[in-house]
Amino acid sequence: MPMIHSENLAKSFPTPDGSQKLAVAGLSFAVEPGQIYGLLGPNGAGKTTTLRMLCGLVVPTSGRAVIAGYDVQQQPLAVKQVLGFLTANTGLYQRLSVRDVLVYFGKLHGMTTPQAKDRAAALIDTFDMADFATLRCGSLSTGQKQRCNIARALVADPPALILDEPTLGLDVLSNRVMLNFVRDQRDAGKSIILSTHYLDEAETLCDRIGLIHQGRLIAEGSFPQLQEQSGEHRLSDIFLKLIHEEPVHIV
Amino acid sequence: MNLTRIKTIYFKELVDLLRDRRTVIATIIVPVVLYPMLMLFSVQAASVQTGKVAQEQIVVGVPSREDQNTLIRLLANEPTPKDEDGQPDTDYKPLISRVQWVITKDIKSAVQSHQIGCGVLVSKVQNAGDPLREQYTFELLVQTDQIRSRMAANRVESALRRIGQNRVDQRLDSLDVSRDVIDPFFFKQTNLTTSGSLLGLIMPLLLVLITLTSAIYPAIDLTAGERERGTLETLLVCPVPAGELVAGKFLTVVTIALLGAMLNLGSVAATVYFGGLTDLLGAAEQSAGDLPLSAIPIVLLALIPFAVLTSAILLAVCGFARSFKEAQNYITPVILATLMPGMVANLPGTQLQGPMLVLPVGNMVLLVRDLLSGTQLEVYQIMMVLLSTSLYAGGAVALATQMFGREAVMFSDNASIKSLLSRRMIRASKYPSMGLACFYVAMLFPVWFYVQTALQRKFDGDMVNVLRWTAVLMPVFFAILPALMLWYFKLEMKPTLALGKAAPRYWLSGLLLGLSMWVVGHEIFVIQEYILPIPEALIQQQAPMEALMKNQPLWWLLLVVAVVPAVVEEMCFRGMLLNSLRANSRRYIGLLVTAAAFAMFHFLVYRLALTFVLGLFLAYLCWQSRSIWPGVLAHFMNNGFAVLRAQYPNVVEWIGIDPASESKHLPIHVIVIAAVLVVAAIWISRKPMDEPQSHRGTETSQ
Numbered sequence: 017m018p019m020i021h022s023e024n025l026a027k028s029f030p031t032p033d034g035s036q037k038l039a040v041a042g043l044s045f046a047v048e049p050g051q052i053y054g055l056l057g058p059n060g061a062g063k064t065t066t067l068r069m070l071c072g073l074v075v076p077t078s079g080r081a082v083i084a085g086y087d088v089q090q091q092p093l094a095v096k097q098v099l100g101f102l103t104a105n106t107g108l109y110q111r112l113s114v115r116d117v118l119v120y121f122g123k124l125h126g127m128t129t130p131q132a133k134d135r136a137a138a139l140i141d142t143f144d145m146a147d148f149a150t151l152r153c154g155s156l157s158t159g160q161k162q163r164c165n166i167a168r169a170l171v172a173d174p175p176a177l178i179l180d181e182p183t184l185g186l187d188v189l190s191n192r193v194m195l196n197f198v199r200d201q202r203d204a205g206k207s208i209i210l211s212t213h214y215l216d217e218a219e220t221l222c223d224r225i226g227l228i229h230q231g232r233l234i235a236e237g238s239f240p241q242l243q244e245q246s247g248e249h250r251l252s253d254i255f256l257k258l259i260h261e262e263p264v265h266i267v
Numbered sequence: 268m269n270l271t272r273i274k275t276i277y278f279k280e281l282v283d284l285l286r287d288r289r290t291v292i293a294t295i296i297v298p299v300v301l302y303p304m305l306m307l308f309s310v311q312a313a314s315v316q317t318g319k320v321a322q323e324q325i326v327v328g329v330p331s332r333e334d335q336n337t338l339i340r341l342l343a344n345e346p347t348p349k350d351e352d353g354q355p356d357t358d359y360k361p362l363i364s365r366v367q368w369v370i371t372k373d374i375k376s377a378v379q380s381h382q383i384g385c386g387v388l389v390s391k392v393q394n395a396g397d398p399l400r401e402q403y404t405f406e407l408l409v410q411t412d413q414i415r416s417r418m419a420a421n422r423v424e425s426a427l428r429r430i431g432q433n434r435v436d437q438r439l440d441s442l443d444v445s446r447d448v449i450d451p452f453f454f455k456q457t458n459l460t461t462s463g464s465l466l467g468l469i470m471p472l473l474l475v476l477i478t479l480t481s482a483i484y485p486a487i488d489l490t491a492g493e494r495e496r497g498t499l500e501t502l503l504v505c506p507v508p509a510g511e512l513v514a515g516k517f518l519t520v521v522t523i524a525l526l527g528a529m530l531n532l533g534s535v536a537a538t539v540y541f542g543g544l545t546d547l548l549g550a551a552e553q554s555a556g557d558l559p560l561s562a563i564p565i566v567l568l569a570l571i572p573f574a575v576l577t578s579a580i581l582l583a584v585c586g587f588a589r590s591f592k593e594a595q596n597y598i599t600p601v602i603l604a605t606l607m608p609g610m611v612a613n614l615p616g617t618q619l620q621g622p623m624l625v626l627p628v629g630n631m632v633l634l635v636r637d638l639l640s641g642t643q644l645e646v647y648q649i650m651m652v653l654l655s656t657s658l659y660a661g662g663a664v665a666l667a668t669q670m671f672g673r674e675a676v677m678f679s680d681n682a683s684i685k686s687l688l689s690r691r692m693i694r695a696s697k698y699p700s701m702g703l704a705c706f707y708v709a710m711l712f713p714v715w716f717y718v719q720t721a722l723q724r725k726f727d728g729d730m731v732n733v734l735r736w737t738a739v740l741m742p743v744f745f746a747i748l749p750a751l752m753l754w755y756f757k758l759e760m761k762p763t764l765a766l767g768k769a770a771p772r773y774w775l776s777g778l779l780l781g782l783s784m785w786v787v788g789h790e791i792f793v794i795q796e797y798i799l800p801i802p803e804a805l806i807q808q809q810a811p812m813e814a815l816m817k818n819q820p821l822w823w824l825l826l827v828v829a830v831v832p833a834v835v836e837e838m839c840f841r842g843m844l845l846n847s848l849r850a851n852s853r854r855y856i857g858l859l860v861t862a863a864a865f866a867m868f869h870f871l872v873y874r875l876a877l878t879f880v881l882g883l884f885l886a887y888l889c890w891q892s893r894s895i896w897p898g899v900l901a902h903f904m905n906n907g908f909a910v911l912r913a914q915y916p917n918v919v920e921w922i923g924i925d926p927a928s929e930s931k932h933l934p935i936h937v938i939v940i941a942a943v944l945v946v947a948a949i950w951i952s953r954k955p956m957d958e959p960q961s962h963r964g965t966e967t968s969q
């Protein structure tokens with residue numbers, strides 16, 4: 017049984033002229049434990065919308081998503097308990113310290129105050145944040161914020177992680193921290209689904225890649241499989257080729 | 268509801284807000300520092316200005332030199348005014364020394380263009396030059412909204428009056444008559460205005476305004492602000508129900524609103540005291556000592572419901588906004604809409620009665636006004652105000668919960684915010700959300716109260732017509748409008764209104780409850796008599812109703828008193844309201860909320876307990892059976908019994924009840940039988956009906 021799993025997930029949005037725009041048009045995929053699934057696609061392909069539907073932030077027009085055996089629409093709270101969510105523009109509470117933020121989210125996930133404090137201390141240690149753990153989040157650098165955000169997403173040690181462009185805007189160093197973190201989590205047996213525009217990153221990181229275009233999955237498989245299918249070597253070439261040849265390559 | 272989690276959210280939000288410079292400035296610095304400064308400054312500036320104007324030359328316009336000469340001649344003998352003890356005012360400078368004369372034909376436009384202070388026309392001169400017989404009529408042209416003009420006219424008039432008085436004395440002297448002869452009456456007025464009634468005039472609206480202004484910033488910050496800063500998304504992926512998030516935030520807003528309001532009030536009070544402004548505020552007659560002190564406990568208590576209501580309203584409104592700016596745009600009309608009923612209620616002469624009892628905001632304004640001025644109030648008035656205010660606040664919080672974290676608010680552009688209510692965009696689901704149902708019921712409350720009051724007014728004691736029209740209108744408000752709403756929001760009518768068939772055992776329960784509920788009701792009523800005796804006036808009011816119950820045809824009474832209310836009230840309360848709660852809360856909460864709402868719709872404090880308990884039974888029946896029909900049966904039988912009792916006193920006597928007395932315990936055998944029936948009814952229905960499978964998803968739009 018896959019950890020994250022979607023069936024014909026679809027979402028349409030109303031447009032100002034009164035018609036409907038199909039942002040996600042029936043996506044089905046599955047992510048096993050210990051696997052990184054890369055959701056790739058051009059701007060507006062529907063990646064963010066898909067990930068939001070997985071978290072229960074956006075209600076799908078049709079289809080369903082199941083995480084750790086819980087249906088996202090039917091048991092939203094159970095799903096949220098097993099989910100870590102992180103995006104490039106996730107904000108932190110500017111006026112709380114790093115430690116306060118971690119303790120707060122720990123408690124929201126049902127921990128007692130001592131438990132939450134222990135967990136916060138452990139995370140501060142893991143992500144090497146002791147230097148700025150008592151500073152308010154508003155005064156942190158982008159990289160420090162990102163580390164704090166990662167720690168926040170891991171507060172409840174969730175088995176499933178959903179990351180929407182987690183490396184957007186990070187420098188080489190912070191980028192490395194992020195990628196190492198993702199790998200570590202995979203090695204710890206987590207199921208990770210992430211979207212990114214950095215294709216070389218995806219090449220090395222992802223165990224499976226799903227290419228989506230206009231809300232549809234146009235190719236899916238491991239990097240070598242995709243290479244074989246398309247006859248191209250680089251992921252960016254595969255990407256361009258598939259997008260231009262679409263819909264020939266629908267899997 | 269997880270209270271620990273709500274507490275966590277509450278404290279975090281409070282810390283977060285209080286660390287925000289803007290909150291601190293808006294709720295603490297402004298009231299504590301700025302208000303006194305502004306107030307002292309503006310009051311002083313006003314008095315300086317008044318003093319300055321008083322020192323200026325007075326410009327008086329006259330149409331001709333002849334008139335000027337007449338006035339100068341008269342003013343030459345101006346007597347010095349005397350103070351209260353009869354001593355001449357030594358500082359007084361005669362008017363003649365301060366006047367600057369202007370001769371102009373067009374006095375009117377000269378006044379209007381502020382070239383002159385006031386104009387004086389001398390008309391109807393008789394016996395000019397003879398001090399003992401001359402008579403003048405003066406016409407003063409003044410623009411009273413201009414302080415210079417007003418003061419000029421006052422000065423001229425009072426000088427001329429004093430001269431006139433002097434003349435009267437002279438003339439009486441010449442006739443050898445004492446002044447007393449022409450003054451048959453003297454008057455002295457003792458003002459009994461207390462600080463309370465004075466405060467009562469301004470305080471209630473001030474409270475609305477102050478709690479509103481203190482709640483605005485936190486309400487926006489915790490909703491739209493959070494979304495704008497990108498933290499709301501994180502909060503929404505935490506395993507916490509929206510209701511708890513809203514509850515925590517709501518309590519935070521209430522706290523800040525209370526804090527701000529107290530600081531504001533304290534600051535105003537301190538300014539009034541220490542700034543020596545009591546005189547200027549027109550309270551000179553009272554000893555300053557009893558000004559706000561005695562009123563402080565009442566005002567502080569009254570702050571709470573105000574803060575609760577305004578915070579709830581603001582939170583609901585800000586929930587629609589996706590940014591700080593947008594929220595601010597929404598808030599201005601809301602403030603006006605909130606103040607309007609308050610101002611209506613504050614009109615002089617308005618009393619806390621009839622429709623005013625349930626006018627949102629307005630009823631609180633009146634309650635506080637009456638409490639402060641020491642008006643005698645009945646328990647039921649206070650209860651009505653507090654209960655309806657809680658209901659409105661509850662409705663607003665429900666709406667806020669409903670909106671909180673909704674996709675259309677979270678991630679959309681302007682086009683789709685409209686789509687929130689556009690039917691095309693509404694996702695069909697089975698049951699209405701708790702927010703929607705509670706909101707409808709909360710809004711229906713004042714509407715139905717006004718309908719009832721209007722009917723009473725229109726037919727003025729003609730109970731037959733009141734009942735007839737109630738029976739016609741009830742289905743509209745309790746069944747047809749809810750059904751339309753359900754249709755609009757694409758909710759399933761049959762499961763929501765619980766119109767499906769019920770299994771036989773529930774029918775049996777309904778029958779047993781129908782047979783026994785009136786006994787329970789009767790006993791509750793009798794016990795209540797000990798604690799809360801019904802006032803004689805109220806019993807008198809019921810007299811026409813009782814007469815009618817005896818005289819009208821049985822079928823008609825059963826129709827309007829039993830059938831119609833049974834069907835439509837079951838649809839609205841046990842159907843829509845209870846089923847919206849079913850999806851989101853435990854059984855006991857669902858039953859309690861439904862019963863409380865049902866009880867409140869009977870508008871009489873004396874029936875609250877009774878209707879609450881009956882509401883519990885009926886709600887239980889519907890929760891278990893997923894059908895309103897057994898409840899309709901029980902409800903019908905219960906109301907029908909009242910009719911039968913009135914029509915056939917003999918039957919009642921036969922069971923052992925004294926038909927003449929409502930307030931005696933029933934015979935013990937009746938009570939025992941009824942108790943057995945009730946227990947049996949509950950026992951028979953103990954196993955709830957399973958949710959019938961539906962072709963659509965079972966989820967609600969939470």
Ligand SMILES: Nc1ncnc2c1ncn2[C@@H]1O[C@H](COP(=O)(O)OP(=O)(O)OP(=O)(O)O)[C@@H](O)[C@H]1O
Pocket residue numbers: 029030037039057058059060061062063064065066678679680683
């Ligand atoms: N709330 C919304 N209302 C209307 N349209 C939306 C909404 N959210 C997304 N869309 C539309 O849905 C489509 C998919 O958007 P989405 O944000 O999922 O793309 P994406 O793959 O994440 O793109 P990017 O790589 O730029 O982040 C876009 O065309 C977008 O305009």
Ligand SMILES: [Mg+2]
Pocket residue numbers: 063064065180
């Ligand atoms: Mg995106």
